[in-house]
Amino acid sequence: MPQLQARIHQIQALLKDQHIEALLEVIEQLNIADQAKVLADMPEKQQFEVFSQLQQRSLVLEFMPLPQQLALVIQLPTSELVHVLDAMHSDDFIDLFKALPSALQQQVLPQLSTVSTDVLAQLASYVEGTAGSIMSSNYVTLSPDLNMNEAITALRNLKDNHDTLYLIYIVDEHHHLLGVISLREIIQAHPDAIIQEVMTHDVVSAEVNNDQEIVARTLAHYDFIALPILDDAGRLLGIVTYDDAMDIVEAESTEDILRAGAIAPFEKQSIKTAPILSLYKNRVFWLVILVFGSLLSSFGIANYEDIIEQNIVLVFFLPLLVGSGGNAGSQSATLMVRALATGDVQLKDWFKLIARESLVALCLGLTMAFAVSILGYIRGDHMVALVLAISMTGIVILGCLIGMSLPFILNRLKLDPASASAPLVTSICDATGVVVYLFVASQLLL
Amino acid sequence: MPQLQARIHQIQALLKDQHIEALLEVIEQLNIADQAKVLADMPEKQQFEVFSQLQQRSLVLEFMPLPQQLALVIQLPTSELVHVLDAMHSDDFIDLFKALPSALQQQVLPQLSTVSTDVLAQLASYVEGTAGSIMSSNYVTLSPDLNMNEAITALRNLKDNHDTLYLIYIVDEHHHLLGVISLREIIQAHPDAIIQEVMTHDVVSAEVNNDQEIVARTLAHYDFIALPILDDAGRLLGIVTYDDAMDIVEAESTEDILRAGAIAPFEKQSIKTAPILSLYKNRVFWLVILVFGSLLSSFGIANYEDIIEQNIVLVFFLPLLVGSGGNAGSQSATLMVRALATGDVQLKDWFKLIARESLVALCLGLTMAFAVSILGYIRGDHMVALVLAISMTGIVILGCLIGMSLPFILNRLKLDPASASAPLVTSICDATGVVVYLFVASQLLL
Incomplete structure (x- = not known):
């Protein structure tokens, strides 16, 4: 975003002088994504004033987080709100529409252009997190019997604001997907060639009820610009584009990272603006659960109070x-959870991995045992050193095996393996460690 | 990848019967990405036999992990290796070439087509992790004075295998970037319009020395298909495409997740195939460091041995x-590290965030204090309950503040904030907790 930096000072000066007209002129020259960014950083009052006068305000909205979109559009008069909504791409339109207060929805609905209301009725019914909930209906279709010149003419005359013109879907009269052709193929084929002869027949697609993560991974696997979404009869319902896939991959990573830190993920929120109460709620659950995890360690200790006193x-x-x-356990769990999330590892690999992990754990355990036994000899005697060496080896190996197995177990129980957070694994390994340590000590020192 | 599933059984049957010709026929019909996937899952012997006969083997290679690419191509006779390398896209070609044994490099180099050797000399010099090291030189340029019909003719006659035809870069005779035009604009503008009048002049670009993460975030921010990479004189050197950006976002997330689990990230390796020794090395460093972290807790305990004995x-x-x-500390650190990584939070936000965090921490601390004091009363008496309640509140608040501050401190020290791993934060918070707990106990119980 280097080009943006150069304009920021100019924009800030104009903002300070309340020079809205000049400000608009500068902002209009920016790329849409930058217009959204500049707008997001403005004080609230000017934000709406500038937004309401931007030429491409519908597109600018699409680059803003949903809460900000909402804050801006509810200030518009209803007639203008209808215009703004009608000019948005269908996927972003639906997200925003669903977020509007229901009184406003009722007011706006009859005035929306028919396409939008059709689309709304159709798309709003898909479950959050599925392909259907993120797909766009702004795709281009052509019929299979056109030649390349006719195809180019048809594309030339498209007025609408499509998500991509680079992949064109070929459908029959019932909207069954027959094939796909890229604009590149259309340009590079002989002008008289017929679409049907050039197009790819065996189209990679996803189903409308597929998880959005599967859609993103399929797009990433094939390096496609867009993926068609079909119903169970093979009819084309929408497309998901590469930019949406990138957002999904990033959002899913954030979710996994938060889970790994024992935090319930919160949706579409920044930690700068999320309400204190929801930050509290997303964290307190695991903290309290983990108290009971620690209690396991406590009971381990209670069981060996004699040997401790002596x-x-x-x-x-x-x-x-x-x-x-x-620590060793949370390392293993981290490796495993990530490998499961990226598809690097499947359930069937478990036995092979456990064997490799045992070997790594043994090496780690022996290294740690060596280090700690020196400390034990310095502070205690050779018996303490022996207790420490034996316990450390056992504890590290057990920790690694627990850390590696827990995500698989959760996966088998149809739970998200990412819930095998570092703190959860730590609590379990801690308790195991207490028992191993004090048991070894009681055998050797009593 | 549903279409792929249908073919898998057929392929496995043919593999079992060693029916290589029929196998090739089935595989050739698959999408390139799927050909790579099928190949990757084959036994080694057949893998090479099939690979060496695939029509688009150069493109198939690009979809495979580097170690597998290497294992396959070193089995090829030199003359065939040259053909395979020459047909790859420049960014993938360079990665593979760099990985070849240097004797083989010397052997192949004089036989490569001049374009490839030029490209190699130029690109191989960029530092790993910069825009230069990932960019491709397979982009399309046109001169600014063509009209749209001429542009289409020029694109139609391109023979080469370009990374994208959808963004065309407009350069002067010294290869300075003047503008960019999309294939969509070329198709939809009037056929007699001149490129110069239609193209975007203010092109968003990155510099060749920029970090690859910046390039990926810029692409994601603007939803572009490709980003041009310039030298400091504004000359076009290459492009980075959306699919590379997606890979970078995913790889950087994996790196952050591993760091959060106190594991040194390993590059381009699967945990299924990484050597045991490198798995060991990437983990033992932090484990040993963290032993010294735990020693802090131990010395805290040593200091209060009297009160423990009593x-x-x-x-x-x-x-x-x-x-x-x-646990509370690693939650805070996780939130902070991720927010810094996605750009949601900057250094300047620290004061505001610390205030919010203190409030959340107070709520969490009081909840936990309430829970633990009940346990204390059951197992001990009202004084123990009081010690626990006071210590718990203090420990949770301190933990949160430490967890939130550590990533910022690392960032200021120009270290990766992701190194504020859960285990590191846990070790520091543990030591703090021991001291707070035993200090409060010694004040109230002695």
Whole structure:
């Protein structure tokens, strides 16, 4: 965004002088995405004033987060709101429309152009997170019997504002998808060639009820610009484009990262603006659950209170031993959760992976055992060093195996493997570690 | 990839019967990405046999991970290797060429077509992770004085295998970038219109030394299909396309997730195939570092051994209290690291965020204090309950503030904020927790 930086100062000066007309002139020259960014950073009052006068305000809206879109459009008079909504791409239009207060929806609905209301009725019914809920109906279709010159003429005369002109879908009279042809193929084929002869017949597509993550991964796998979405009879319902796929991949990664930190993901919110209460709610659940996890460790300790009282030096090494198991375990879980999420690893690979992991865990355990036994000898004696070495090896190996298995178990239970968060794995490994450590100590020191 | 599933059984049957010719026929009908996937899943022996006979083997290679590409091409006779390399897109060609054994590089180099060697000399010099290292030189340029009909004719006659035909870059005779025009604009403008009048003059671009993550975020911000990469004199050197950007976003997320789990990221490796030794090395570093983190907790404990000996019940609650601080802290760090990575939050937002975080932390702390004091009263007495409530509130608040601040501090020190991994934050918060807990206990119980 280097070009944007150059304009920012000019824009800020004009803002300060309340020079709205000159400001509009500068902003209109920016790329749509930058217009949205500049607008988002303005003080609220000027924001609406500028927005309401932008030529391409419908497109600018599409580049803003939903809460901001909403805040702007509800200030528009109804007649203008109808114009703005009618000019948006169908996927963004639907998201915004659904977010409007229902009184406003009722008011606007009869005035929307028929295409929009049709589209709305059709698309609004799909479940959040499916292909249907993110697809756009702004795609181009042609019939299979045109030649390339006729196709180019048809494309030339398109008035509408399509999401992509680069992949053109070929359908029969019932809207069954027959094939796909790229604009590149249309340009490079002989002008008299017929679409049917040039197009790809075996079209890669997704179904309307598929998870949006599958759609994004399919697009990424094939490097396609767009993916057609079909109903179960093979009729074309919409498309999902590469830019939406990129947003999905990013959003799903954020979700996984938050889960890995034991935070319930919150949708379409910035941590700068999310209400304090929802930040609290998304975190307190796991914190309380994990208290019960820690209680496992506590009961482990309670069970061995005698040996602790007699060898208070054991408490000194408790955080270190127990922590190492938790750390090794959360490393394993992190590797596994990510590999499952990117499709690098499937359930069937579990046995092979466990074997590899055991070997890695053994090496890690022995390294750690060596390090900790030196500390044990310095602070205690050779028996303490032995207890530490044996426990550390066992704790690290167990930690790795737990960390590696938990995501698979969750997956088998049809839960999101990303819920095997570092804190959860840590709690379980901690408890295991306490028991292993104090058991080994009680055998060797009593 | 539903279409692929249908063919898999057929392919497996043919593989079992060693029926290579029929196998080739089926595979050739698949999409290139699927050909790569099918090939990757084959036993090694047949893999090479099929690969070496595929018509579009150069393109199939591009969809495979680098180690697999390498394993296949080194089995080819040199003359065939030259053909395969010459037919690849420049960015993938360079990655593969760099990975070849240097003896083979020397052997192949003089036989490559001049374009490839030029490109190689130019591109191989860019630092890994910069725009230069990922850009492709397979872009299309036109001169600004053509009209739309001439432009279409020129595009029609292109023979080469370009990364995109949908954005055409307009350059002067010294290859300075003057503008960009989309194929859509070329098709939809009046046939006699001149490129110069229709093209976008103010082109969004990146510099060759920019970080690849900046390039990916710029593409995502503008929803562009490709981004031109310029040298500091404004000359066009290459392009980066949306599919590369998607790969970068995914790879950077994986890196952040592994860092968050205290694992040094390994490049272009699957955990199924990465050598055991490199898995070990990428993990042992942090595990050992974190031992020293845990030692902080140990010294905290050593300092208060008297009070522990007199109130052994304190040890029972130690994992719980200390763990809660670590959990709350790693939640805060996770939120912060991700928000910094996606650009949702900048350094300047720190003060505002700390204020919000303090409020959330207070609520979390009080909730946890309430829960734990009940447990304390059951297992100990009202004084133990009081110690637990006070310590828990303090520990959770401190944990949150540490977790939130650490990524910012790392960022200021020009380190990757993602290194504020859950285990690192946990270790620091654990030590803080031990001290707070035992200090409060020593004040109230002695």
